[in-house]
Amino acid sequence: MIEPDKIRDRKLGVIAQKVLDQIPVNREDAAYMLATNDILDLGSIANHIRNDLHGNTTFYSVNMNLNYTNICELRCPLCAFSCDPGDENAYLLTLEDIEERVKAGVAYGIDEVHIVGGLWDELKLDYFESMLRLIKKLDPDLHIVAFTAVEYDYFARKAGLSLPELFERLIDAGVDAIPGGGAEIFAPGVRNKIAPKKISGNRWLEVMKIAHEHGLKTNATMLYNHQESLEDQVDHMFRIREVQDETGGFKTFVPLNFHEENTEISARRSSTGYDDIRLYATARIVLHNVPHIKALWMYLGDKMAQTLQSFGVDDISGTYFNEKVVHAAGAKTSDRGSEPHLQNLIESAGYTHCRITASYRKRSEGNKE
Ligand code: SF4
Numbered sequence: 124m125i126e127p128d129k130i131r132d133r134k135l136g137v138i139a140q141k142v143l144d145q146i147p148v149n150r151e152d153a154a155y156m157l158a159t160n161d162i163l164d165l166g167s168i169a170n171h172i173r174n175d176l177h178g179n180t181t182f183y184s185v186n187m188n189l190n191y192t193n194i195c196e197l198r199c200p201l202c203a204f205s206c207d208p209g210d211e212n213a214y215l216l217t218l219e220d221i222e223e224r225v226k227a228g229v230a231y232g233i234d235e236v237h238i239v240g241g242l243w244d245e246l247k248l249d250y251f252e253s254m255l256r257l258i259k260k261l262d263p264d265l266h267i268v269a270f271t272a273v274e275y276d277y278f279a280r281k282a283g284l285s286l287p288e289l290f291e292r293l294i295d296a297g298v299d300a301i302p303g304g305g306a307e308i309f310a311p312g313v314r315n316k317i318a319p320k321k322i323s324g325n326r327w328l329e330v331m332k333i334a335h336e337h338g339l340k341t342n343a344t345m346l347y348n349h350q351e352s353l354e355d356q357v358d359h360m361f362r363i364r365e366v367q368d369e370t371g372g373f374k375t376f377v378p379l380n381f382h383e384e385n386t387e388i389s390a391r392r393s394s395t396g397y398d399d400i401r402l403y404a405t406a407r408i409v410l411h412n413v414p415h416i417k418a419l420w421m422y423l424g425d426k427m428a429q430t431l432q433s434f435g436v437d438d439i440s441g442t443y444f445n446e447k448v449v450h451a452a453g454a455k456t457s458d459r460g461s462e463p464h465l466q467n468l469i470e471s472a473g474y475t476h477c478r479i480t481a482s483y484r485k486r487s488e489g490n491k492e
Contacts, residue, residue, distance in 0.1 A: 125171045130164045138408065139168045147364075148408055153357045156405040162397060162434070169404035169435030176414060177437040181474040183465040184441035184481065186235035186268075187228040191216045191254065195241025199318035201307065201349065203385035205241050215246075221254055222261065228444065229262050234478070234486045237443065238269040239304055248282045248292065255297035266480040269298045272330035272341075273305035276322050286330060290337040300481045301334050303342030303377050309362055310355035317349055317388055324359075328366050335372025340482055342375045343413070347402060348394040349381040356402065360409045367412045374483065375415040375438065376406055380422055399427055400434050407435025415483070420460065420468060429472040439468055462488070 127139040138152050148156075159165055192215040195205035206213040216224070225236060236258055251270075258265055270278070270293070279289040290298075308314055309324025322330070331341050343363045347356060360376075367373050380394050407416045417438040420428035428439045442460045462478070466488070469476040478488045 125167055130167075132159065132161045132164060135159065135161060135164050135168065139164075139171075142168055142171060142408060142411075145411075147411060150357050150361060153360065153405055153409050154353055156408065157353045157356060157401050159401065160397065162400050162404070165401065165404045165408075166434040169407040170433060172407050172411065173416070173435050173437050179473075179475050180437065180477045181432050181469040181472070182415070182438040182477050182479045182483065183462075183469065184235055184479055185231075185233050185462055185486070186237050186441040186481075187224070187231075187233050187444040189216070189221065189224065189236055189238045191221070191238065191240040192243055192246065193241055194243040194245075196244065197242055197318070197320040199321055200387035201317040201346070201381070203382075208243070208245075215243075218250075218253055218257055222257055225258050225261050225265075229265070231444070233265070233442070233444075235266040235268060235441070235480050237302060237441075237481075238267065239271055239274065239302060242274065242277045244281060248278060248284075248289075251278065252292065252296040255293065259297040266299050266482065266484070267297050268300045268302050268481045269293070271302055271305035272327045272334070273322055275301075275330050275334070276326060286333045287337065290334060290339065294337065294339070298339070301331075301339050301341040302481075303344035303373075303375070306344045306359070306363075307346045308349075308351045308355050309359050310351060313349070313351050313355055317346075324362070328362060331372065332366060332370055335370035339372070340374045341372055342377050342417070342481070343373045344377045344379050345406075346379050346381050348398070349383075349388055357409075360406060364410055364412060367410070371412075373413050375417050375481075376410050376413045377417045377419065377440075378402055378406060379419065382422070396427065396430070399423065400431065403431050403436050404434040420465070425468055429468050432469070432472045432474050439465060441465070 125139045127136045130136040130139055134155050141148055193204050193206050194208050194213050198205055279286050306327055307318050334341055345359045415438050416436050418428050418431040418436040419440040466476045478486045
């Protein structure tokens with residue numbers, strides 16, 4: 124239990140009292156939290172919410188990544204992953220390639236396939252439907268988290284379908300949930316610099332609302348540590364909170380720290396441990412209506428993934444075999460994690476691990492590789 128009277132910083136004490144009284148914090152509170160150096164008191168407020176929601180449990184998943192192509196028409200300056208057709212390292216996974224990879228994942232014991240890729244006009248809806256059906260045929264119990272809001276918007280336009288029609292087709296083919304990518308930062312000024320051809324923040328939120336109306340649970344991300352201001356971060360989180368008040372369809376908020384290697388963007392600075400802690404703890408407090416806050420160990424490293432569990436984070440993400448996107452941008456972590464490794468990151472921080480799919484369906488543990 125937090126004790127607002129014992130918090131030395133008056134403003135953080137007021138925020139703690141709001142949390143106890145279940146009054147949503149405002150934008151000014153959020154900006155204050157993102158700038159405070161008093162991270163221990165901030166963390167105690169964030170963890171009060173985390174413990175109320177999830178007790179001592181931290182979630183992880185055993186999953187694989189499927190990045191079906193790196194060919195992309197948008198070539199966002201923030202992206203180290205994309206290529207033009209014909210580039211030396213351009214690739215496209217055929218259905219045979221996908222079958223081989225998913226079979227290897229199933230042999231390992233994965234619960235989930237996470238699918239995202241570039242936007243390429245050559246790929247028709249039939250390719251995506253066949254991919255989804257093939258995966259479900261290999262193992263009907265595999266949970267498929269597929270395509271960002273940016274991809275859904277593109278597929279719908281290219282196929283001449285409305286978004287509701289597209290969602291119906293892809294749910295029928297096997298989509299179970301939607302990842303949170305493509306949100307980047309909603310603030311138009313910065314978004315236009317880092318991803319000028321990508322759909323606007325408004326459109327990203329609109330696609331998610333329609334997905335929620337179709338019963339799909341989704342994540343929401345925020346790319347930080349590039350050219351955004353603290354005010355942009357605050358605005359991003361509040362816009363997610365507003366949509367969540369309407370739909371209740373976001374299950375997880377996932378801040379992603381930007382890696383600049385091989386991109387056309389110079390990071391404004393390398394985020395410090397304090398920056399990461401402030402952001403995750405503030406997100407836990409601001410997004411009181413989003414159940415989970417996830418810290419991707421692959422983006423942050425093992426040590427920060429452990430630490431953030433005491434600052435509001437209740438999910439450290441998955442094994443993600445063959446992660447391509449952040450490693451193309453210079454992430455120094457491994458591009459795959461074993462289940463015992465993730466369990467150790469949780470246990471050694473004093474928490475109890477629980478293996479789940481992206482919809483937080485509990486799965487039995489025990490993969491030892
Ligand atoms: S970030 Fe996504 S949309 Fe932008 S270039 Fe990379 S793959 Fe394409």
